[in-house]
Amino acid sequence: MKYTLLTGACGGLGGAFAEVLASRGEPLFLTGTSAEKLQKKREELAARYPALSVETCVCDLREEASRRALFSFCDERDMRLARLVYVAGVDTQMAFEKYDEARIVTQARVNLEGAVSLMRGMLARCDLDGTAEILAVGSMSASTPMPYFALYSATKKGLEYQCMALHEEFKGRAKVTCVLPGSTPTREDIVENIKTHGLFGRLSQKTPEQVARASLAALSKNRRRAVIGFWNKCLRAATSVVPMSVKLRFICKKWSKTEKDFFAGK
Numbered sequence: 001m002k003y004t005l006l007t008g009a010c011g012g013l014g015g016a017f018a019e020v021l022a023s024r025g026e027p028l029f030l031t032g033t034s035a036e037k038l039q040k041k042r043e044e045l046a047a048r049y050p051a052l053s054v055e056t057c058v059c060d061l062r063e064e065a066s067r068r069a070l071f072s073f074c075d076e077r078d079m080r081l082a083r084l085v086y087v088a089g090v091d092t093q094m095a096f097e098k099y100d101e102a103r104i105v106t107q108a109r110v111n112l113e114g115a116v117s118l119m120r121g122m123l124a125r126c127d128l129d130g131t132a133e134i135l136a137v138g139s140m141s142a143s144t145p146m147p148y149f150a151l152y153s154a155t156k157k158g159l160e161y162q163c164m165a166l167h168e169e170f171k172g173r174a175k176v177t178c179v180l181p182g183s184t185p186t187r188e189d190i191v192e193n194i195k196t197h198g199l200f201g202r203l204s205q206k207t208p209e210q211v212a213r214a215s216l217a218a219l220s221k222n223r224r225r226a227v228i229g230f231w232n233k234c235l236r237a238a239t240s241v242v243p244m245s246v247k248l249r250f251i252c253k254k255w256s257k258t259e260k261d262f263f264a265g266k
């Protein structure tokens with residue numbers, strides 16, 4: 001039996017991926033930071049898909065030791081992997097002067113270092129015969145540098161480049177896709193954020209389930225990179241011809257008006 005290793009499985013988008021994959025009967029290996037939330041997710045899936053094999057293991061993706069323990073869990077059970085779906089991510093939108101070290105380290109490690117590390121661990125535990133798959137959730141916010149969302153867009157751009165390079169390196173041996181969703185109403189603060197972006201926010205948004213389905217479809221076609229949603233594709237194409245100085249000024253003005261902090265309430 002080969003598993004899909006899914007990070008961020010208890011989050012908004014990760015939950016949608018878990019649901020779509022479970023409905024297809026794909027054995028799941030779910031990770032997240034909370035044993036309680038993982039257990040709850042496992043029970044929910046078992047109630048609806050009793051024949052489905054679901055394993056869970058807590059992993060703090062910031063920590064090298066925790067990532068190593070995740071793969072030890074696999075090895076102790078002789079688990080083989082078919083797919084990595086890297087959904088975990090941390091989004092902090094605020095003026096850079098307000099950042100502290102914890103905000104920098106967490107965002108950089110979860111969004112980029114953890115993904116690269118899990119790609120390596122996954123590739124060592126799958127069959128490189130063309131069936132292995134890696135899907136990473138990037139962001140439309142990586143289409144351009146984002147003032148007030150600088151580190152997030154930088155880490156997501158790094159993730160995108162990592163995937164695009166591996167796509168070529170593993171051609172014929174593994175599929176590697178980075179998907180770029182736009183606004184996805186998964187949390188209360190994101191819902192509020194979408195509202196403040198008015199028409200653009202509304203046009204850009206897709207439900208978590210739509211994003212999960214479109215992402216898995218792009219992966220099965222082995223797309224190097226896939227923008228999710230027609231409007232987002234148009235927006236990306238249109239803004240690619242806008243001078244960088246204009247884009248930066250526009251984003252700086254608009255994004256300075258709202259804040260989103262992963263650490264709020266933690």
Ligand SMILES: NC(=O)c1ccc[n+]([C@@H]2O[C@H](COP(=O)([O-])OP(=O)(O)OC[C@H]3O[C@@H](n4cnc5c(N)ncnc54)[C@H](OP(=O)(O)O)[C@@H]3O)[C@@H](O)[C@H]2O)c1
Pocket residue numbers: 007008009010011012013014031032033034037059060061062087088089090091110137138139140180181182183184185186187190
């Ligand atoms: N929502 C959007 O508008 C949007 C748009 C574009 C891209 N994205 C990307 O989509 C992904 C999912 O976002 P979401 O909207 O579903 O937000 P979310 O519900 O907050 O999910 C984020 C996930 O990241 C996990 N995570 C955070 N820190 C972690 C750590 N140290 N170790 C392991 N896991 C950690 C969380 O796991 P626990 O719950 O177990 O703590 C959570 O499941 C992110 O990569 C985000 O950047 C979202």
